[in-house]
Amino acid sequence: MHPITLLLIFVATTIVGYLIIKTVPPLLHTPLMSGMNALSGITVLGALTAVGLTFLAATGGELLLGQILGGVAVIAATVNIVGGFGVTHRMLKMFDKKKKETKS
Numbered sequence: 001m002h003p004i005t006l007l008l009i010f011v012a013t014t015i016v017g018y019l020i021i022k023t024v025p026p027l028l029h030t031p032l033m034s035g036m037n038a039l040s041g042i043t044v045l046g047a048l049t050a051v052g053l054t055f056l057a058a059t060g061g062e063l064l065l066g067q068i069l070g071g072v073a074v075i076a077a078t079v080n081i082v083g084g085f086g087v088t089h090r091m092l093k094m095f096d097k098k099k100k101e102t103k104s
Contacts, residue, residue, distance in 0.1 A: 036084065037080075037081050037084040037085055037088070040077050040080045040081045040084065041077075041081060043073070043077040043080075044074055044077040044078060044081070046073075047070050047073035047074045047077060048070075048074060050066070050069075050070045050073070051066065051067060051070030051071065051074070
């Protein structure tokens, strides 16, 4: 595929994603984010695959660029997964019945 086509697809999906997330009420953001951790895991797998495929298809400068972009994608998705699970854990601790019973 042509790089400009890929860039246009990326821009279009970014705009559509932003508009969809913008319509979600703030009360639902945390539960939805915890559900999205599974998709971030798929993103990590996709980024690792992209880095691996870069070795097969690229030469010279393309190889280095692919490694850098793939590494950034892996790091970003991993941070998203860890942060999402951390926020979910904190959210679930707020509703822990055992702690509420001991306070009463």
